[in-house]
Amino acid sequence: MITDxxxxxxREINLSIKNHSVLFSFSVFFVISLLIxxxxxxxxxxxxxxxxxxxxxxxxxFSIMLxxxxxxxxxxxxxxxxxxxxxxxxxxxxxSCKSIVMWGIIILPTLxxxxxxxxxxxxxxxxxxxxxxxxxxxxxxxxLIALVSSLFSIQLKRNRILQFVIIFPFFVPIxxxxxxxxxxxxxxxxxxxxxxxxxxxxxxxxxRLIMKEINK
Amino acid sequence: xxxxxxxxxxxxxxxxxxxxxxxxxxxxxxxxxxGDNGTxxxxxxxxxxxVIKPESGSIKINNLFLSQVGSxxxxxxxxxxxxxxxxxxxTIEENIMNWTNISGNKFEDQNFCKLLxxxxxxxxxxxxxxxxxxxxxxxxxxxxxxxxTNSLWLLDEPxxxxxxxxxxxxIRLIISHCKNGGSILLANHINLRIKNAKKIFLNRLKKxxxxxxxxxxxxxxx
Numbered sequence: 001m002i003t004d005x006x007x008x009x010x011r012e013i014n015l016s017i018k019n020h021s022v023l024f025s026f027s028v029f030f031v032i033s034l035l036i037x038x039x040x041x042x043x044x045x046x047x048x049x050x051x052x053x054x055x056x057x058x059x060x061x062f063s064i065m066l067x068x069x070x071x072x073x074x075x076x077x078x079x080x081x082x083x084x085x086x087x088x089x090x091x092x093x094x095x096s097c098k099s100i101v102m103w104g105i106i107i108l109p110t111l112x113x114x115x116x117x118x119x120x121x122x123x124x125x126x127x128x129x130x131x132x133x134x135x136x137x138x139x140x141x142x143x144l145i146a147l148v149s150s151l152f153s154i155q156l157k158r159n160r161i162l163q164f165v166i167i168f169p170f171f172v173p174i175x176x177x178x179x180x181x182x183x184x185x186x187x188x189x190x191x192x193x194x195x196x197x198x199x200x201x202x203x204x205x206x207x208r209l210i211m212k213e214i215n216k
Numbered sequence: 217x218x219x220x221x222x223x224x225x226x227x228x229x230x231x232x233x234x235x236x237x238x239x240x241x242x243x244x245x246x247x248x249x250x251g252d253n254g255t256x257x258x259x260x261x262x263x264x265x266x267v268i269k270p271e272s273g274s275i276k277i278n279n280l281f282l283s284q285v286g287s288x289x290x291x292x293x294x295x296x297x298x299x300x301x302x303x304x305x306x307t308i309e310e311n312i313m314n315w316t317n318i319s320g321n322k323f324e325d326q327n328f329c330k331l332l333x334x335x336x337x338x339x340x341x342x343x344x345x346x347x348x349x350x351x352x353x354x355x356x357x358x359x360x361x362x363x364x365t366n367s368l369w370l371l372d373e374p375x376x377x378x379x380x381x382x383x384x385x386x387i388r389l390i391i392s393h394c395k396n397g398g399s400i401l402l403a404n405h406i407n408l409r410i411k412n413a414k415k416i417f418l419n420r421l422k423k424x425x426x427x428x429x430x431x432x433x434x435x436x437x438x
Contacts, residue, residue, distance in 0.1 A: 004287065011318055018305045079299025086265035086297075087319055088289035215267045216228070 005093055008084070012071075012101035022070050026063055026106055027113060033059040034117045041121075052123040053131055054179050056114060060135065061171060064146045067106055071098045072150040082215060091208035099143045107139045137192040138178040144203040145170050151210040170199075217279065218243055218368050218399040219264065224273030226259060233259055237273070239416070241401055243367075244394050246410060249403040251418030257403035258298060261370050264401065265295045277368065290319050293368040298376075300357040304346035308337055308356050311345055312363065321363045331362040334389075335382060350377040358386055361393075369393065371402045383408075 016022065037055045041048050075081040084094050111132055118128060149167040156163055177191045219241035226234045233256035241247050249257045262268045264275055266282050266289060275282045277292045285292055302311050312332075316323060323331070332338040335355035345353065354377045361369060369390075375383050387410055390400055394412070407415070 007318055011314060014310075014314065015303060015306070018303075018310070077299075078303065079297055079301040080303070082267060082297060082299070083301040084318070086262075086267050086289060086295050088266075088285075088287040089318075090287060215262065 001090075001093075004089055005097065008089060008093055008097040009100065012097050013104075016101050016105050019070070022067060023105055023109060026067050027109055029066060030059055030063050030110065030113055031117060033062070035120065038120050048121045049123050052118060052121045053127075055121070056117075056131065056135075057175055057179055060110065060139070061142060061175065064102075064106060064139070064142050065149065068102065068143070068146040068150040069153075071102050072147055073154060076154050076214065081211070085211065085215070091211040092204040094211070095144075095147060095204055095207040099140065099147055102143050102147070103140060106143070107135065110135060110139075133189065134178045134192065137189060137196065138174050141174050141192070141196045141199040142171065144199050145174075148203045148206050148210065151207055151214070155210050155214055217241070218245075218277070219401065220276040220279075221260075221264070222274050222276065224263060224270040224275065226256070226263065226268070226270050228256075228259060234270075241368075241399050243399055244397055246390060246394050246400045246402065246413040248408075248410065248413050248415045249401070249418055250405070250407050250415055251403075252405060255418040257405070257418060258372055261295065261297070261372050261401065261403055264370055265289070265293070265297075290366075292366060293370055294319070294361060294364040294366045295370040296357055296360065296372060296374060298372045300353050302345045302353055302356055305344065307342050307344055308332075308348075309341040311356060312359060315360050316363050319360075319364070321365055323363050332359060334362055335359055335385065351379060351382065354378055355382060358382075358389070361389060367398045369398060369400045369402075371400060373404055374402065375404060375406070375408065 034055065037051075037059075038048075041051065072081070075084075081094075085091065114132065114135070115125075115128055118125070145167060149163055152167065153163040174192070174195055177188045177195065180188050217240055219239070221237060221239040223236045223238055224234055225232070225236060237260075239247070239260075249260060251257050259268065263270055264277075264282075266275075266285070277285055280292075282289075301315075303314070306314065309328075309332075312328075315321075329338055329341075332341055335358060337352075337355060337359060340348075340352070345356065348356070354374075358374060371390075374386055378386065387408070390402070391411055394400060402413075
């Protein structure tokens with residue numbers, strides 16, 4: 001099991017390193033989307049810092065959903081998702097490795113991009129650590145849901161809007177608790193960890209079931 | 217028996233593809249599934265590979281049920297599906313290395329170049345797969361067989377997109393594998409001539425009455 005996990009992890013890392021476009025498109029999409037908000041807010045600087053956190057979360061959510069297709073859909077199109085299955089790799093293991101590598105490829109650069117982007121939006125630097133910790137804690141759940149959503153889109157084949165409609169409610173609690181960083185008394189960190197602990201088995205099981213259905 | 221398919225039934229898209237279907241593949245035997253598109257060639261290979269499950273019946277590989285094989289599937293057979301599973305942003309060499317790593321096939325470094333030479337891929341081993349033609353991609357995919365240490369090969373349309381020389385090389389590879397004790401289940405829509413290969417015409421099989429199926433005891437009889 002551990003050997004399989006390491007082999008898959010090595011494969012995903014190799015593929016992601018070679019595929020620079022994923023990191024590039026993610027970073028460009030993230031920064032440009034935040035910049036668009038700067039222009040959309042207009043000259044009133046007082047309101048912008050309060051809106052920075054929700055804006056970052058919305059942009060991050062859409063970026064993750066956009067990039068997750070590269071990890072799942074491309075593998076499905078070239079047949080490697082099926083290949084991993086008939087080689088005997090556990091579906092949960094495939095999804096876990098993909099989510100770990102996706103987290104590394106997307107979230108680690110985000111931690112560098114967010115402080116830079118916060119300068120554009122006049123965000124208080126004191127609130128930055130809270131925001132970054134929240135992203136660290138909530139992003140694994142977001143990534144797992146996004147990967148399942150991507151698998152779901154393959155299964156649905158026809159209607160991708162339906163995919164968003166069905167998956168959207170699962171993002172809501174994460175967004176609610178991760179945006180509540182201004183209230184220092186809350187336990188949002190613990191709640192986010194709790195959400196992750198629930199999301200992990202549920203999304204891995206859902207992912208396994210969808211992966212089996214895809215080939216039918 | 218290397219492979220045994222025991223009275224399987226399968227429906228896809230609400231259409232019955234196989235009903236009470238049996239197949240036995242012995243050591244050093246080549247079996248070719250011939251049929252038009254949609255007759256169930258790929259489905260049958262997918263069933264053997266455990267990608268899909270039959271509605272009834274069972275499959276045995278080396279006298280073990282597929283469920284008993286579990287995650288060790290890659291040690292029992294090598295399957296080349298219709299889609300080549302090659303990554304566009306990797307070179308030919310990287311793709312092969314990647315495959316040998318995940319499929320658990322080991323090779324000696326000095327053999328690597330020798331094996332790539334078989335389909336004339338050595339000179340272009342550093343070329344990205346995205347820059348290859350369809351035929352070259354197929355050759356990369358078939359090169360995986362040279363690295364495979366498994367005795368059972370499952371090949372889905374292995375000659376698609378290949379030129380005459382490469383088709384001959386592939387047939388030679390298939391025959392030499394069988395001479396060395398390997399077995400091959402191959403799906404193809406064209407009736408190619410391969411020495412000592414047994415053929416199953418899936419189109420004709422559909423026309424066999426149910427009574428005949430019940431009386432069935434060998435492919436030779438059909």
